Amino acid sequence: MILCSPGDTSAFTSVEGRILQVQKNYFQNREFSFTLKDDIYVRYQSFSTQTELEKEMQKMNPYKIDIGAIYSHRPNQHNTVKSGTFQALEKELVFDIDMTDYDDVRSCCSAADICCKCWTLMTIAIHILDRALREDFGFQHLLWVYSGRRGVHCWVCDEAARKLSVAARSAVAEYLSLVKGGEETLKKVVLTDPIHPFIRESLAVVERYFPRYALQEQDILGRKESVDKVLALMPEDVRKELQQDFQNEKKPENRWKLVKEQANRKQGTAKRGQYFEKEIMLQYCYPRLDVNVSKGVNHLLKSPFSVHPKTGRISVPMDLKELETFDPFAVPTISQICEELDRPRTEEEKSEDTKEKENEKDAAERRKIRDYKRTSLAKYVKYFDQFLEKMARSWKGELLKKSDLQKDF
């Protein structure tokens, strides 16, 4: 298994075996953590080379592998460092969207379960957050990863993102947060004038999915308990009128039309509480992120391409070009990969093997690399390589710019 960390180009091995070192000791100072059998958790793991990492993984057989920050010193030597000087220096800005955070607004599943109906929530989340992180914040190198069970992660790998302070990370996460409140809060989204361009953009995405996702699949205006929940989010006078109207109108799409009409009326007259129909859409669809995951500079997050211990699915990177057709249930599992690896090699593959017998070591490496191509992982690794290449290009661009500047006086 080839493990690559999004920010560590010094550790990634592309198909041709390139290794790029952008910054000294980047990989050596990266923290990894393993969760072993019986829930034993070991932190502050660090490695000098990729081989060392692989060997340790094979030896320890971790159930979970997490990636943390780049520290000032090698994490596995942190106890030898003078207290106070061991610090996290950089880390990718990350986001974790977890389906359980939507339990109050999805009726098809709950807790760890997901299905194709509620998966739309992840699609919406990715569209909204990806746009905001790129267009509003100017980030370019975003990697979206399926968590393996019930959510997605986003790794923002721009240099500016890696160097953000705790305050900055928390500010970014708050900017992106619209749904607030826990069990006791009924109305989790409140909009006031003026409506910020970010909210408008997000609403545009939600509106695209709302009719099919909420009105049809989740049937929020069909079943009585759901209807009551939706009505509870409206001003009292509107609620009363609609309760009446709904006696005669049973079709969810038409019911929603009535809701919008009420909203239009309110927006013309009232100064407060007039955006309830937007608020409802956002409460049911807008991404819910855990600010605490994004805030910490030393927070550890599941490594892409690791195996989810409960489902066996691989945490694969997601190509946003194919987002609409992404199916979490079609993501390869570890047993599937093993099966695919065990398949007899074809004639073509066997002939390539003999060609490379000259250089023993390289051949082993290359076969290892080629092996994944025989599995369903191939397309995901390819996508990941493209992502890394794009990052490498932008560094090279930066380096050139810097060296140009240095020639100036």
Next chain:
Amino acid sequence: MQFSSRRKKYNTNSQTELYLHPLQFYGQPPLENISLSEFEAFAVDRLKLLKTIENLGVSYVKLSEQYTKKLESESKALNFLYRPDADDRKSSGPTEYEKRRKDHISHFILRLAYCQTEDLRRWFIQQEVDLFRYRFNELHPKQKLEFLHRNNLQYDTISVEEKKALQDKLVNSSYAVSGITVEDQDFYKVPFQDALDLVRTRKVYLKAGYVFIPHQDIVTIVLNDFRTRLSKALALTARSLPAVHSDERLQPLLNHLSHAYVGQDYSIQKNVGKISLEQIDSLSGKSFPLCMRQLHQSLRENHHLRHGGRMQYGLFLKGIGLSLEQALQFWRSEFIRGKVDADKFDKAYAYSIRHMFGKEGKRTDYTPYSCMKVILSNPPSQGDHHGCPFRHSEPELLKQKLQFYKVSPSGISQILELVKGMHYQLACQKYFELTHNMEDASFSLNHPNQYFIESQKVLGGGKDLKREMDIPQRSQENSATRGPSAAPEAAANASQELAEVTEELDSFFQDA
């Protein structure tokens, strides 16, 4: 953000130049010699100013009319600059130049005192940022621009065309931005990392990592910059502190500045003997602050108090007017009801009471503890009843206690809010207001004995206690008002007073 690296050394000429401007970033420390008395006087004055700012900041909305009015009058009283224009022709006191010099010097002295711990740093930075915000706000628009340029905040403005193109987005991003704002004002393009507060609350238009800020709001940016610079500077200062501490003249001063109580000390009692022992029980319910009421109740219930409690309560009683004889009688009669017999009391406890009154040992007349001292020093442990209940009691227990003392539920939640914000003295002040049925206490609570006096005033014991208000201020405050134009002999007197004051300060922090 770009900063030019100005590595030139400042000589006194450029310092003079610095004082031509009403506001500065405190980038360069002062480079002159000053007397010890000026050193302390300046620092104490600035500390008073910062404490005022802290109090005002919790009682009023920052930069509201009441806030600025009160802050202006306090700045005036303390001879800190308050006029952006250096118009010296009118004023009779210290010149604007002198005020700015004092501002400069006092800031750097307090840096030394407040860089040592995280808590002190946080407090100092918060008050300095608020002070800066107030002063920046008072500048004329032209002066604001001048300040920005002089301090190398090179944010670019966007062109008129770009403004037009973004007009709708700009207007919809902020309640305060209208179409007119966009037309009239310059908009600055600032990296989002420099405007986190605006980003966090989504009060600004964000595009490609930049926020677009109208000139009127550039303050937030400037404040963040000020805060960051000060934070870094304090960290550096902390590292050079050992060198400063090795100077014996400065070390005690700096230590006490960070704990200093700078008001009346209630050690001179003009009403000795006016309180009778029989009154104490009822007074404890009516006019004692919560800490003393609690101590009194524990004493009555357990017929005993441990050392910390005896000191805090005993000195307080001295401050409200108990004589030594009364005090001895009071403690003795209570302790005898407990496990202590008369002999043991005379042997073990009487000595320490006489010590409190200055009749034993060093014969220093110890002063009653200020709120600051009660809150910061000697936290209570198991079996203790001293300390500040707002600081040291668990919120649940505090709530129960307040309920027991019949404070209204809404009052209790107001108090608990203040406690959550760590505003212990304001919580006690609120307790005062609630128990005396008042809207506004009209004093800033700093001392338990002050609480007692104010309470007695309100409850009608006004006549006798009016004289209390004439208690002379401590000697160091006298030397401060003399100002830098004092003659050398005044300076010599001042340093002698300083020695006495230092000893007095020392006594605050010694237990008998």
